[in-house]
Amino acid sequence: MKNPPFTYHRPTTVDEALALLAEFGDDGKVLAGGQSLLPVMALRLGSPEHIIDIGSIDELATITVGDGVTIGAMVRHAEAEKSADIASQAPLIAAAMPYVGHRAIRSRGTVVGSIAHADGAAEMPAVCLATGATMSIASADGTREVAAADFFQGFFTTALEANELLTAVHFPAWSPTAGGSVVEIARRHGDYAMCGLACSIDVPNGTITEAALSFFSVAGQPIRVAEAEQALIGKPATESSFADAATVVAEHLDPTGDIHATANYRRQLATVLTRRGLAEAASRIGVPA
Numbered sequence: 398m399k400n401p402p403f404t405y406h407r408p409t410t411v412d413e414a415l416a417l418l419a420e421f422g423d424d425g426k427v428l429a430g431g432q433s434l435l436p437v438m439a440l441r442l443g444s445p446e447h448i449i450d451i452g453s454i455d456e457l458a459t460i461t462v463g464d465g466v467t468i469g470a471m472v473r474h475a476e477a478e479k480s481a482d483i484a485s486q487a488p489l490i491a492a493a494m495p496y497v498g499h500r501a502i503r504s505r506g507t508v509v510g511s512i513a514h515a516d517g518a519a520e521m522p523a524v525c526l527a528t529g530a531t532m533s534i535a536s537a538d539g540t541r542e543v544a545a546a547d548f549f550q551g552f553f554t555t556a557l558e559a560n561e562l563l564t565a566v567h568f569p570a571w572s573p574t575a576g577g578s579v580v581e582i583a584r585r586h587g588d589y590a591m592c593g594l595a596c597s598i599d600v601p602n603g604t605i606t607e608a609a610l611s612f613f614s615v616a617g618q619p620i621r622v623a624e625a626e627q628a629l630i631g632k633p634a635t636e637s638s639f640a641d642a643a644t645v646v647a648e649h650l651d652p653t654g655d656i657h658a659t660a661n662y663r664r665q666l667a668t669v670l671t672r673r674g675l676a677e678a679a680s681r682i683g684v685p686a
């Protein structure tokens with residue numbers, strides 16, 4: 398299906414983009430890689446009158462290292478996938494990349510676009526929640542920072558206002574004694590997962606001091622299971638600790654059911670992924686689970 402008619406704008410600076418967003422408000426939409434927005438428009442699920450294409454704003458296409466890594470709004474998935482800085486500073490992003498659609502989609506789609514789109518089945522929002530990422534948001538009125546835990550607010554819903562641009566996302570420094578993984582179960586490789594997990598454990602002296610279990614495709618937004626994370630603290634990174642955490646996940650995770658999977662099936666997948674993901678995270682830091 399063809400896209401509905403719209404007026405196309407191609408600013409070359411952030412200030413120009415913010416002025417356009419302020420002018421058009423709810424009638425305007427940011428276009429980054431277009432891999433989600435254009436299908437939405439073609440399916441008539443949205444028909445913005447003004448498209449503000451940020452693809453020519455060079456200052457947004459940067460990866461900056463400093464107390465972690467900051468990814469600008471026009472960094473495409475494929476660049477993130479190849480970046481040695483992201484692999485070392487934010488390894489969960491690198492781990493998630495092979496699951497984000499297919500190569501052609503990753504060559505156009507952006508990391509930050511995926512976060513702004515906030516699909517509860519997508520990998521990147523769950524990675525943000527697991528790592529405690531911070532969103533840098535700008536509008537004509539100024540700038541603000543929002544923690545990932547406050548940013549994702551429900552089904553395709555975020556803290557972003559219509560006149561705001563998500564300029565970058567900062568991922569905090571990764572502990573050298575931490576291991577992480579992204580695991581998921583999908584019907585075909587490249588499909589959105591029926592259930593997925595972005596997880597990490599920090600094991601400085603043989604026992605786990607920090608844990609993050611961030612599930613995706615279980616609700617309208619990514620969900621951390623604090624009870625299961627807590628159950629891992631002070632334990633050795635062993636299969637038995639991971640199995641105990643999986644039991645706690647089954648008790649506390651309340652997934653939604655839909656045409657792709659029932660709630661019970663998703664809960665079962667989440668327990669399998671907890672054991673699998675934590676074992677993979679441990680293996681990344683040379684801890685035999």
Ligand SMILES: Cc1cc2nc3c(=O)[nH]c(=O)nc-3n(C[C@H](O)[C@H](O)[C@H](O)COP(=O)(O)OP(=O)(O)OC[C@H]3O[C@@H](n4cnc5c(N)ncnc54)[C@H](O)[C@@H]3O)c2cc1C
Binds near residue numbers: 432498
């Ligand atoms: C066949 C197919 C399979 C896919 N499979 C997966 C998958 O398995 N996992 C996955 O995570 N994704 C998947 N995707 C989506 C893909 O990752 C998209 O690239 C991504 O979700 C959106 O990034 P984008 O740059 O293309 O954003 P766009 O499509 O340009 O924008 C998406 C939305 O975010 C808004 N937006 C974008 N950037 C900003 C910004 N900087 N500030 C404010 N708002 C902004 C837009 O206004 C729009 O509402 C798939 C896409 C397709 C077509």
